[in-house]
Amino acid sequence: MAPWDIFQQTYALSSLSNAVQEKKRLKELQKIAEQVIPAKIQNATNKGLQGWEVVWGPTLWKHPQSPWRDPFTAADHTWYIAHNPAAAFPDGTFDTYTIAIAGTASLYGWLLDFKVGQVVDFDAFAKSWSPKPTPPSSVNDAQNSYIALGTAEGVATLLKTKAPQSAKSPGTTIVEFLNSVPPQSRIIFTGHSLGGALSSTLTLTVQLSTKLSNIRAFPTAAPSPGNENFTRLFEAKNPPQAIGPKPWQTWNVNVAGSLDPVPQVWASDAQAHPKQNVTNIETFWGELSGALLNIVSGFVSGATARTKRSKINFVPLPVAFFYPEAPSTPKTWLEWLQTFGKQHIYAYQTEFGVDLKAAGIESWAFTGEGLSSEDAETQPYLELLDVILNQQEEDPDTTEA
Numbered sequence: 001m002a003p004w005d006i007f008q009q010t011y012a013l014s015s016l017s018n019a020v021q022e023k024k025r026l027k028e029l030q031k032i033a034e035q036v037i038p039a040k041i042q043n044a045t046n047k048g049l050q051g052w053e054v055v056w057g058p059t060l061w062k063h064p065q066s067p068w069r070d071p072f073t074a075a076d077h078t079w080y081i082a083h084n085p086a087a088a089f090p091d092g093t094f095d096t097y098t099i100a101i102a103g104t105a106s107l108y109g110w111l112l113d114f115k116v117g118q119v120v121d122f123d124a125f126a127k128s129w130s131p132k133p134t135p136p137s138s139v140n141d142a143q144n145s146y147i148a149l150g151t152a153e154g155v156a157t158l159l160k161t162k163a164p165q166s167a168k169s170p171g172t173t174i175v176e177f178l179n180s181v182p183p184q185s186r187i188i189f190t191g192h193s194l195g196g197a198l199s200s201t202l203t204l205t206v207q208l209s210t211k212l213s214n215i216r217a218f219p220t221a222a223p224s225p226g227n228e229n230f231t232r233l234f235e236a237k238n239p240p241q242a243i244g245p246k247p248w249q250t251w252n253v254n255v256a257g258s259l260d261p262v263p264q265v266w267a268s269d270a271q272a273h274p275k276q277n278v279t280n281i282e283t284f285w286g287e288l289s290g291a292l293l294n295i296v297s298g299f300v301s302g303a304t305a306r307t308k309r310s311k312i313n314f315v316p317l318p319v320a321f322f323y324p325e326a327p328s329t330p331k332t333w334l335e336w337l338q339t340f341g342k343q344h345i346y347a348y349q350t351e352f353g354v355d356l357k358a359a360g361i362e363s364w365a366f367t368g369e370g371l372s373s374e375d376a377e378t379q380p381y382l383e384l385l386d387v388i389l390n391q392q393e394e395d396p397d398t399t400e401a
Helices: 008-015 026-043 067-072 108-115 120-128 147-162 175-176 194-209 228-237 278-282 289-310 335-350 380-389
Strands: 051-062 077-089 092-103 119-121 146-148 186-191 216-220 256-257 321-322
Touching: 008 026, 008 077, 008 092, 008 120, 008 186, 008 216, 008 335, 026 051, 026 077, 051 175, 077 147, 077 175, 092 175, 092 194, 108 147, 108 194, 119 120, 119 147, 120 146, 120 147, 146 147, 146 228, 147 175, 147 194, 186 194, 194 216, 194 228, 256 335, 278 289, 289 335
Parallel strands: 092 186, 186 216, 216 256, 256 321
Antiparallel strands: 051 077, 077 092, 119 146
């Protein structure tokens, strides 16, 4: 296997943040993550991740809900920091810290994804790091920068939570830890899916509120976190840096599969963003029909209605598309979910040339492979659809199951 470049290594580290997705008590999940993530990095030392080790966390977090639900839910957020004292970049070898943030693993995470009907003033949030972000009394989309309320809540958790005593660098937040690293070190924020939205927003938050520098963002498959002013501010602070011939060999862009539904949300203006808007989901795997068309069209309508309630136009992050082979048109909800798994997860592994399974670090619990009809009819899929289609903006305090 050819050595992985810095982009492939970053993608692999990002994927490993999703290594623990079981439904167990938080203390049990934390213990598993502390064993599994460093072990998987060690397993891949001779297969692409040589020189990396966990130096902060991993940290797992669950929404403070009724204690009886703890054994029956996955972690709502997982994140860690890996360090390589001599990471090879195209322009040299650098002391590097990578902050890897997991994607969605729980119903709370799904609800956070879809909590876009309300927004938060990003400039105010970046200054305060409020643990309980609050929507403004009025919204001026043309004048201010806004992010989805769910994204703000997720970033606040990542900023405020300290590593547990059993993890690396206990009792510190990620920013407290990063403030202690040498100023010439390079810092990378990365994540896939929900982790992509959180990592890009976290990048800009840290840039506006700390003295940390030499920062790069590497989100993959990210939904759009905020409005045009937010996206332009992100791009101004983080101009795209194309390093190689592959589309994913670029810093500070959302690396996205052209047939992945997740990067299509939450932009809804098809005229302004023809390649990246939620309406594309209805047709880009072919012409759907029957009950499946009703489900997907209902999702698109519900998602569009949610974003309209926010009173902003969501605008995609700067993007680098890759173009996988078109799949067969799904005929059933089960086939749709299987295709989703392939396009949202496996297509990225293929494009990056990173065989996580061969490297011993496969991490994603849901890939669409082996999904049964019974699986397709169970939570969180149908409960999530019910929330969207019925236009509820539920508080995760009361909806986690």
